[in-house]
Amino acid sequence: MKKIIEAIKTGESVGRKVLGRSEEEDERNVSAWEASAGKKDELFQKISDTGFIQEKALYYKNFDIAKAWREAKVREHTGRGRRMAVRRWMAWGAAAVIVLFVSVAMFWMMRGEQAVERVDVHKTIARIVPGRGVPVLFLEDNTSIELSAEVQMIEGKQGIEIGKKTISYTSVRAKVGRVYNRLVVPKGAEYHLVLADGSEIWLNSESTLRYFVNDTDAERVVYLQGEAYFKIAKNEKKPFKVISGDHVVKVLGTEFNINAYAGESLIYTTLLEGSVDVGVLDSPGGHQVLSERGRQSAYNPTNKGISIRRVDPRVYTAWKDGYFVFNYSTLREVIHQLSRWYDFDYEADDSILDHYHFSGEFKRFDNLDSVLEIIRSTGIPFALDYRDGKIIIRRNNV
Amino acid sequence: MEGKFTDEAFFQKLQEGDEGKLKELFNDFFALFVAFARNYLGQDDTCEDIVQDTFVAFWEQRASFKNIYYVKAFFYKTIRHKCLNYIRHQKITSRHASEEQKNDLADKSYFIDAIIQEEASRMIYEEILKLSNMGRQVMLLALDGCSNDEIAEKLGISVNTVRTHKARTYQYLRERLGELRILLLVLFSTY
Numbered sequence: 093m094k095k096i097i098e099a100i101k102t103g104e105s106v107g108r109k110v111l112g113r114s115e116e117e118d119e120r121n122v123s124a125w126e127a128s129a130g131k132k133d134e135l136f137q138k139i140s141d142t143g144f145i146q147e148k149a150l151y152y153k154n155f156d157i158a159k160a161w162r163e164a165k166v167r168e169h170t171g172r173g174r175r176m177a178v179r180r181w182m183a184w185g186a187a188a189v190i191v192l193f194v195s196v197a198m199f200w201m202m203r204g205e206q207a208v209e210r211v212d213v214h215k216t217i218a219r220i221v222p223g224r225g226v227p228v229l230f231l232e233d234n235t236s237i238e239l240s241a242e243v244q245m246i247e248g249k250q251g252i253e254i255g256k257k258t259i260s261y262t263s264v265r266a267k268v269g270r271v272y273n274r275l276v277v278p279k280g281a282e283y284h285l286v287l288a289d290g291s292e293i294w295l296n297s298e299s300t301l302r303y304f305v306n307d308t309d310a311e312r313v314v315y316l317q318g319e320a321y322f323k324i325a326k327n328e329k330k331p332f333k334v335i336s337g338d339h340v341v342k343v344l345g346t347e348f349n350i351n352a353y354a355g356e357s358l359i360y361t362t363l364l365e366g367s368v369d370v371g372v373l374d375s376p377g378g379h380q381v382l383s384e385r386g387r388q389s390a391y392n393p394t395n396k397g398i399s400i401r402r403v404d405p406r407v408y409t410a411w412k413d414g415y416f417v418f419n420y421s422t423l424r425e426v427i428h429q430l431s432r433w434y435d436f437d438y439e440a441d442d443s444i445l446d447h448y449h450f451s452g453e454f455k456r457f458d459n460l461d462s463v464l465e466i467i468r469s470t471g472i473p474f475a476l477d478y479r480d481g482k483i484i485i486r487r488n489n490v
Numbered sequence: 491m492e493g494k495f496t497d498e499a500f501f502q503k504l505q506e507g508d509e510g511k512l513k514e515l516f517n518d519f520f521a522l523f524v525a526f527a528r529n530y531l532g533q534d535d536t537c538e539d540i541v542q543d544t545f546v547a548f549w550e551q552r553a554s555f556k557n558i559y560y561v562k563a564f565f566y567k568t569i570r571h572k573c574l575n576y577i578r579h580q581k582i583t584s585r586h587a588s589e590e591q592k593n594d595l596a597d598k599s600y601f602i603d604a605i606i607q608e609e610a611s612r613m614i615y616e617e618i619l620k621l622s623n624m625g626r627q628v629m630l631l632a633l634d635g636c637s638n639d640e641i642a643e644k645l646g647i648s649v650n651t652v653r654t655h656k657a658r659t660y661q662y663l664r665e666r667l668g669e670l671r672i673l674l675l676v677l678f679s680t681y
Contacts, residue, residue, distance in 0.1 A: 096563040099602045103609020125606075135603050139610045148525070148611040153630055155521040160538065164516060166545040170509040355637070386532070402532050419533045451535055 106139060144399035146358075147390060154422055156447055216478045218461035220434050225281035225297070229259065230274040232305070239283070251288075260286035261305055271305040277318070280435030282411075287312075290325035291332065294412045297432045298353070319351045321412040338373040339391050348382075349409045359391040362408040372396050410453065416463075417453040423472060426450050427485070434460045440474075440485035448472040495558040505552050515561075516545065522612050523565055529604040530573035530595055540572045541565075566605055628655040 102125045105118035114122070126132055138144055161167075227239045239254060251262045259275070277283045277295045285293045288307040295301055299318020312332040324332045326345025334341045336352035339359045346366025352359040361370050363382040370389045371379030380389055380398045388403045410417035416433075418426055424445035431438055433456060450470060454463055468474060475488035495501070495515070504511040520541060527537035544565055555561045574596055594600060619626060624645070631641045638656075642649045 095598075095602065096566055096605065097559045099605040100559060100562050100566075100609055103606040104613060106606060107610035107613025135607060139607055139614075145611070145614055149615050149630075151525060152521055152612070152615045155524075157517055157520060160520050160542075161513065161516055163542070164545065165542050166512065166516070166549050167509070169546060169549050170507065170512060357632070402529075404532050404534070407533070420535060 106136070138399065141397050141399050144397070146392060147399060147401070154446055154449075156449065159447075213476055213478045214461050217464065217476065217483060218459050220436050220460045222280050222433050222435070222457060225278035225435060227275060227277045227281050227283045227295075229254070230276065232271045232273060258284040258286070261288040270309060272302050273305050274300065274302045276300045278435075279432055287314075289327065289330075289332075292323040294321040296320060296411055297435075316350060316352055318353055319349070319411075321347075321349045321409055323347045335373070337393055338375075338396075339393065340371050340373055342369040342371065343367070349405075349412075351408065357392065357394075359393070360388055360408065361391070362386075362388045362403065362405055364405055364409060370398055372398075411456065414456045415453050416456060418450050420449045420451050422446055423448045423450060423467075426467065430460070430463065436460070436483055437481060438483045438485060441487055444472070444474055444485065444487045501557065505555075507552070512549065519562070519565070520545075522608060523569055525611070526566065526604055526608045527569050527573055529600075529608075530570065531576065536576060537573075540569055540576070543572065544568045566601075570601055624651075625655050625659055628652055629659055632656060 098121075102121050105114060105121035106125075108114045108118050109122055229237045229239055231237070237254070239256065239259070253260045253262075275283060275285060275295060277297060277299050279298045281297055283295045285295065285301070285303070287293065287303060288305060289312055291312070293301065293303075293314075296319035299316070299320060301318075301320060302315040304312060304314065307330075310330065312327075312330050314332075314334055316334050316336045320334075322332075322334065322343075324343050324345050324347070328344050332343050332345075334343075334350055336350065336359055339352065341348070341350060341361055343366065346368055347364040348366075348368050349362045349364070350359070351362075361368065361382065364385060367381060367383035369379055369381050370391065372391070375396060378396060378398065380400060382389055382400065386402055386405045387400060388405075388408070389398050389400050391398050404419055407417050407419045407421075411433075416429065422445065427438060427440065427445065430436075450467055450472065452466065452470070454466060464476060473488045475486050477484040477486065495518070500511060500514075504515065523541045523544070524537050527540055528534075531537050531540075547568060548561065548564060551564075555564065577595065624647070627645055628641055631644060636644070638649050638652045641652045645652075
C-alpha cells in the first residue's frame with residue numbers, strides 16, 4: 093500500500109513539475125523517485141511530450157462520464173439507488189402504457205406523407221455503395237491511365253501488369269535511373285500494388301502513393317499521403333522508406349500501417365510484424381523504434397513530437413481485409429471513416445459526434461443504410477435525413 | 491491531491507454512504523482509472539467494466555479507508571489485479587502475444603510507472619482546462635483536429651487571434667517541458 097501511495101504522490105509532483113508549479117515537497121518526491129532504481133528518464137520524457145499530452149487531453153475531453161455514471165453498477169448498492177430501482181420499474185410501466193397509446197395514434201397519423209419521406213431517405217442512403225471511385229495511375233511522363241478495366245496494356249511498357257484491383261511491377265526493365273509512378277486512389281475505392289522489389293502495398297480510399305518503378309537505387313523510397321498498409325520484402329542492404337511530409341518510416345522488411353491523411357492533426361504508424369523506425373526529416377535525434385506488434389506511434393507535425401502507445405492492431409488494419417473494426421471510437425471517427433469509403437458528405441451536430449462511442453465491426457461492402465442502422469441500434473440517439481446531396485445526422489431526443 | 495477530496499467532512503460523508511459524494515468521486519476518477527486500466531488491456535471495453543466493478547468493491551469496503559490516498563491505492567491495486575486476471579483467463583493472446591510481454595505487464599515497476607504516468611497526465615489535462623476561456627476553447631478545438639480557419643469561424647475570432655492563442659499555449663507548455671528536461675540533465679549528470 094505504501095509503495096502505491098508514494099507512486100500517486102510522485103505522479104502528482106511530476107505533473108506539477110511539468111507545469112512549473114512544483115513546491116518543495118514535489119521537488120523532494122521527484123528527487124526521491126529519480127534516485128530509486130530503474131530508468132526514469134524515458135517515462136519523464138513520455139509524460140512531458142506534447143504529443144502525448146494532446147492524446148491524453150483528447151481522451152479526457154471525449155470521455156462520456158455521464159454515460160458511465162448512468163450505467164454505474166455501484167448505484168445499485170447505494171440507499172438511493174435501491175429506492176430508485178423500484179420507482180424506475182413503476183415509471184417504466186406507466187411509460188409503456190403511454191408509448192403504446194401514442195404509437196397506435198402515430199401509426200394512423202403517419203401513414204400519410206411523412207412515413208413515405210422516411211422510406212425515401214433510407215432508399216437514397218441505401219443507394220450509396222462503395223467502389224464507385226476509379227483509381228488513376230500517372231506514369232513518369234505524367235500521362236494518366238484510369239484503372240477501370242479488368243486487364244490493360246500500356247504500349248511500350250513491359251513489366252507492368254494492370255488490373256482493376258491490382259497493379260504489379262516486375263524488374264525486367266533494366267533501365268537505370270530514378271523513375272517514379274504515382275497512384276491516386278479516390279474516395280470510395282481501394283487498390284493493391286506490387287512493387288519491383290516484391291513489396292506489397294494496399295492503398296486505402298483518398299490516398300496517393302508515389303513510388304519507384306525500378307529497384308535500382310541504393311534506397312527504396314515511396315511517398316504517401318493518406319492511408320496504406322505495407323508488407324515490405326526483406327532486403328537488409330536496402331532500407332525501405334515511407335515519407336509523408338517530414339514524417340519518415342524506415343524499415344528493412346516488415347508489416348505495418350501508416351495513416352497520414354492531409355488535414356488530420358496526427359500521423360499514425362501501427363506495427364504488425366518486425367520493427368520500424370519512425371523519425372522526422374532533418375531531425376536525426378527525434379526518432380523512435382517500434383518493435384512489438386500492436387505498438388503505434390502518433391506523430392504531431394506541428395511540434396514534431398512522436399508518442400507511442402499500445403493499441404489493438406486490428407482496429408487500424410482491418411480495412412485491408414475488407415472490414416471496419418471500431419473499438420470505443422468516437423462517432424466522429426466512425427462517420428469520418430465511413431464517409432471516405434462510401435464517399436458521402438455529411439452534416440452533424442458536434443454534440444452527438446463527440447459524445448458517443450461505438451465498438452463493433454462490419455464488412456466494408458455492407459450497404460451504408462444497414463451499417464448506420466447497426467450503429468444506431470447500440471443506443472446512439474440520432475435521426476437521419478438526406479438533403480442537398482448530404483446525409484444529415486441529428487440528435488434524436490426521444 | 492487537491493481540493494475537496496482531502497477534506498475530512500467530505501470523506502466522512504462518503505464513508506457514511508452519501509450518494510452525492512460518491513458521484514463526485516466517480517465523476518473525477520472514473521476516466522482516470524479507465525486510462526490506467528488501458529495500460530494493461532489497451533483500448534478494450536473490458537477496462538470500463540473492470541473499473542465499474544471496482545467501484546462496487548470500493549463501496550462495500552468504504553468504511554475501512556483512512557484517507558483519499560488509500561482509496562486511490564485500493565483502486566489501482568484492484569484494477570491491476572483484475573486486468574492481469576483477465577489477461578490470464580481470456581484469449582486475448584493476439585493482443586499481448588508473448589509470455590514475455592505478459593511478464594512485463596505483471597512487473598511491479600510497470601505498475602508504479604503506469605500510476606505515475608496517469609496521475610501526472612490527469613493533472614496536466616486539468617491545467618489545460620484552467621487556461622483562459624478563449625485559450626482553452628482554441629486548444630480543445632485544435633486537439634480535435636480543426637484547422638485555424640475552422641476554429642476562427644467557430645469562435646467568431648480572427649485567424650490571427652487563433653494563431654496567437656496557440657503559439658502562447660504551446661510556448662507555455664514548451665517552456666515548462668524545457669525546464670523539466672534541463673532539470674533531468676542536471677539530476678543525471680550529478681548523480
